Amino acid sequence: MNPWxxxxxxxxxxxxxxVEVGLAxxxxxxxxxxVYPAGAAQGSTCQVLVGGQFxxxxxxxxxxxxxxxxxxxxHFKPITQKQFNDLREKLAExxxxxxxxxxxxxxxxxxxxKLMTFSRNINPAISETLTLEVTVAGDAGPGRRExxxxxxxxxxxxxxxxxxxxxxxxxPPAKPAPEVRRFLESKFGRQxxxxxxxxxxxxxxxxxxxxxxxxxxxxxxxxxxxxGQRLVVAVSARELIPYLADAVPGWFQATLALFxxxxxxxxxxxxxxxxxxxxxxxxxxxxxxxxxxxxDAIYRGREDFVYRIAIGELPFVTSIFPLGGQAGxxxxxxxxxxxxxxxxxxxxxxxxxxxLYPICVRKGDLVSNSEPFxxxxxxxxxxxxxxxxxxxxxxxxxxxxxxxxxxxxGDADVFRFEGKSGDRVVAEVYARRLDSPVDxxxxxxxxxxxxxxxxxxxxxxxxxxxxxxxxxYLMATLPTSGTYYLRLEDVxxxxxxxxxxxxxxxxxxxxxxxxxVPSSLNVRGNTTVPLTVFALxxxxxxxxxxxxxxxxxxxxxxxxxxxxxxxxxxxxxxxxPPVPLKEPVTLTVVGRATVNGREVVHRAVPADDMMQAFxxxxxxxxxxxxxxxSGRLTPRIAVKVLTPTPLxxxxxxxxxxxxSLPPLVDLGNVQFELSDPPDGLTLEKVSPSKDGxxxxxxxxxxxxxxxxxxxxxxxxxxxxxxxxxxxxxxxMRRLPLGSLPAMPFEVVGR
Numbered sequence: 001m002n003p004w005x006x007x008x009x010x011x012x013x014x015x016x017x018x019v020e021v022g023l024a025x026x027x028x029x030x031x032x033x034x035v036y037p038a039g040a041a042q043g044s045t046c047q048v049l050v051g052g053q054f055x056x057x058x059x060x061x062x063x064x065x066x067x068x069x070x071x072x073x074x075h076f077k078p079i080t081q082k083q084f085n086d087l088r089e090k091l092a093e094x095x096x097x098x099x100x101x102x103x104x105x106x107x108x109x110x111x112x113x114k115l116m117t118f119s120r121n122i123n124p125a126i127s128e129t130l131t132l133e134v135t136v137a138g139d140a141g142p143g144r145r146e147x148x149x150x151x152x153x154x155x156x157x158x159x160x161x162x163x164x165x166x167x168x169x170x171x172p173p174a175k176p177a178p179e180v181r182r183f184l185e186s187k188f189g190r191q192x193x194x195x196x197x198x199x200x201x202x203x204x205x206x207x208x209x210x211x212x213x214x215x216x217x218x219x220x221x222x223x224x225x226x227x228g229q230r231l232v233v234a235v236s237a238r239e240l241i242p243y244l245a246d247a248v249p250g251w252f253q254a255t256l257a258l259f260x261x262x263x264x265x266x267x268x269x270x271x272x273x274x275x276x277x278x279x280x281x282x283x284x285x286x287x288x289x290x291x292x293x294x295x296d297a298i299y300r301g302r303e304d305f306v307y308r309i310a311i312g313e314l315p316f317v318t319s320i321f322p323l324g325g326q327a328g329x330x331x332x333x334x335x336x337x338x339x340x341x342x343x344x345x346x347x348x349x350x351x352x353x354x355x356l357y358p359i360c361v362r363k364g365d366l367v368s369n370s371e372p373f374x375x376x377x378x379x380x381x382x383x384x385x386x387x388x389x390x391x392x393x394x395x396x397x398x399x400x401x402x403x404x405x406x407x408x409x410g411d412a413d414v415f416r417f418e419g420k421s422g423d424r425v426v427a428e429v430y431a432r433r434l435d436s437p438v439d440x441x442x443x444x445x446x447x448x449x450x451x452x453x454x455x456x457x458x459x460x461x462x463x464x465x466x467x468x469x470x471x472x473y474l475m476a477t478l479p480t481s482g483t484y485y486l487r488l489e490d491v492x493x494x495x496x497x498x499x500x501x502x503x504x505x506x507x508x509x510x511x512x513x514x515x516x517v518p519s520s521l522n523v524r525g526n527t528t529v530p531l532t533v534f535a536l537x538x539x540x541x542x543x544x545x546x547x548x549x550x551x552x553x554x555x556x557x558x559x560x561x562x563x564x565x566x567x568x569x570x571x572x573x574x575x576x577p578p579v580p581l582k583e584p585v586t587l588t589v590v591g592r593a594t595v596n597g598r599e600v601v602h603r604a605v606p607a608d609d610m611m612q613a614f615x616x617x618x619x620x621x622x623x624x625x626x627x628x629x630s631g632r633l634t635p636r637i638a639v640k641v642l643t644p645t646p647l648x649x650x651x652x653x654x655x656x657x658x659x660s661l662p663p664l665v666d667l668g669n670v671q672f673e674l675s676d677p678p679d680g681l682t683l684e685k686v687s688p689s690k691d692g693x694x695x696x697x698x699x700x701x702x703x704x705x706x707x708x709x710x711x712x713x714x715x716x717x718x719x720x721x722x723x724x725x726x727x728x729x730x731x732m733r734r735l736p737l738g739s740l741p742a743m744p745f746e747v748v749g750r
Contacts, residue, residue, distance in 0.1 A: 029151075029522045030055050030149040030151055030153070030155075031157070032159045033053070036212055036303070038159075039163065041167060042137070042140055043137065045134065045135040046133075047073065047133055048132045048161075049129050049131055049132075049173050050130040053125050053128055055149065056075055058150065061132050061149055062584070063145050064147075065145050065163075066141070067141065068134065068137065071133050072131075075130050075131075076117075077127070077128045078117040078122065088115065091115070094107060142163050143163060144162055145161045145163060146158035148626065155522055155626055156520060157518060157608050158622050159241065162240075167204070168209075171209075171212065173303075174212045203222070205223050205311060206366075210308050211294070212301075212307075213252065213300075213307070214303075215301040218293060218295040219294050221292050224287075225290050227284055227287050230283055230284075230338050231280075231284055231311070232281060232311070233258070233281075233282075234277075234309070235256060237251065237276070237308075238252060238276045240308065241304060243618065243620070247300065247613065249612075251612075252296060253270070254276075255269070256309075258280060258290060258293075259290065261288045280292075294307060314339060315337070315341065317336070317360065317361065317369055318336050319371070319500065320333050320359050321405065321500045322403035323374060323403060324376060324434070325349055326375070327349050328350055330349070330350070333345050341363045352375050355375055356375075356434075358371070358373070372435055374434055379400050388412050389414060390416070393416040396415050398417055399504075399509075400504075400506070401504050401505075402502070404503065406490045408495045412489035413487070414487050415485070415505070416485050419481065421478060421480050421481045423477070425444075426473075427472075428503070429442060429471045431501040431502070432469070436498065436500045438501050440489070440490065441488070441489050441491045442455050442486065444474060447483045447484070452476050452478070452484070453475075453476040454474065455472045455474040457470055460536070461619055470491075475540065510542075512543075512545060512595075513535075514534065514589070514603070515534040516532070516533050516606055516625060517533075517534065517606075521574065521627040525579060527575070527738045528573045528740065528741050529573060530739050531574055533547060533572065534568065542566065543593040543594055544593060545565075546591065547563065549589060549590075550589070550590050552587055553579075555577020555578075557574070557575045558575075560572040563591070566709060570711055571676060572711055575741060581628070585626070585628075585629075587626075589604040605621050606621070607621050641658075642691060649747050649748065651704060652750060653698070653699065654684070655696075656694050667686060669719055671719050671734060674712065674714060674715075675715045676713070677712065678704055680704035681697065682700075683696070684696040699747060707747065711744055714739065715736065716737040720734070
């Protein structure tokens, strides 16, 4: 039923409740589960299959960056269980006909084709497909892009799409579910030729091959290689789809094996250092045919087990040193890797602010992978050997960043500095976050050898796809004046030229990073929607952070736009103006705080809160924050919160919130509900009042303590109660109307 007709039937009073809250349907926005192939070569046009859910209304695909265009070709939705049963019965009837005329034969073939789309085990999240035609310009920049789908019901979350430099090879999309094929063969006989082992796909180097792994599947690619070739085989799988929420360990765990022309396995890789996606390096011993094989480590598979393999004599950087440099200076770099045209270069950080910058090299027309290079404002120095014992400790003048290496297995680096009683000192390792294999361990001790502080792993929620937070961090207050020692070593006692690190030793530098979730917002014009901002605080920063929109179109505003100093996240609301938006809008959220007397301003990085293996959650960065305003505009009849904010809620007591409502509103047709409130805070009731309505909130003193701050978001629903006089009364229905603007609160003592 058209929801607007439903509202009209409920009467004018119901219509008036659509106050800056509107009918939002984010649950019907398109969702992407996989993209196959997950890339295309420069100067090519290809068909791309997008698997997902709610794709029927999609009208366009958006791919970030210049030089790439796409259009929707076809939508496909598999048949349901009922449709399958009906078609199966129909097929049985047709098969009984003797003889079968041409029309019957054709109908049988069509039914078989439809039946092959059914699977009892199909994941609803990837059950539909959308075919796109993607055209990549010859001068399109190579590398990672993001693809989103757009339709009347909104914008999807992003998924990776790559622009490649090599010729591309793609297997046909994954075949129908095996149980359907077995059913058809058992009931109605085989209609195809007996199964034979699939031959190896023949490719010519260099190339990028694309495929999908189904249960028990093994894909093999045969190629000709010559003696002395320095072969690089690099898989992208988890890099394409960061987390599969319903799979363990949470991603497609690819393995690579290389075979010679006699079928002997001569090389194998199941990861690349701490990255799940394997990279295989091999020097070809003699001319001949070779085969590269890819599969899942435990033979799992599904349509979203998508991979890309770059294979050939490709430039590949395995490490750089040092891992960073000081802003405004030039830093000589040493590069290690395969097929590199140079092994040294200079990074010029003039004009660069603190942050990460990619280091890559070009060999002919090919650009290598990139390694992160950290730029900071502190003074820097190089680690100096020998320094593996306290009596040989390298002296440091704080604050400083040390660029060093765990140069050999079992190596340890020891540093000393002078401190005063009561000084607060931070020691932080950047290694794993800079693509180094170091699994660090830090120990701070005094001159007598007494341990003051120790740390092995420290979680950094802003470090992208890391699932093992192996970088160490400690902050300590020095008990006395004197000499102190820092010992840095690898937990696994490994080491080598690629085991670089950056060690910051300084007083606390209060700071923060921001993540805004989700990266795609779907609303109706003239509505208010919630979003979440995570504050990733550093060195004990406890400043309030004020949030705002930067360069947003007129009429966009935030409510509850402050992260309290005691909080690591806040839910706030975004209000969208009553102006139709023909295209999605890019928004920028910034945060400001006063930290140790200085103003600190940071952009909130768009991200998506993704689940790994049923349990773990990660903030996966996206390239931009997009908002799509879809559907009709809602009537603009303002509802205001009349109670001063922040709302004071007594611990173990109640607070009353007055809101204005138009006089014709019937509260019997509207429900108010707290959205994700803190445990112990409930919305007890809503009553009519002189100015509109009064909302009664109550806190449970055993669950919620004084001092808690944040925002309260109230969702609004239109309800239709069952007709008691009807013979078979329907259950109560409610439709989401949206959210009221976020309301700041503070729990206080009674």
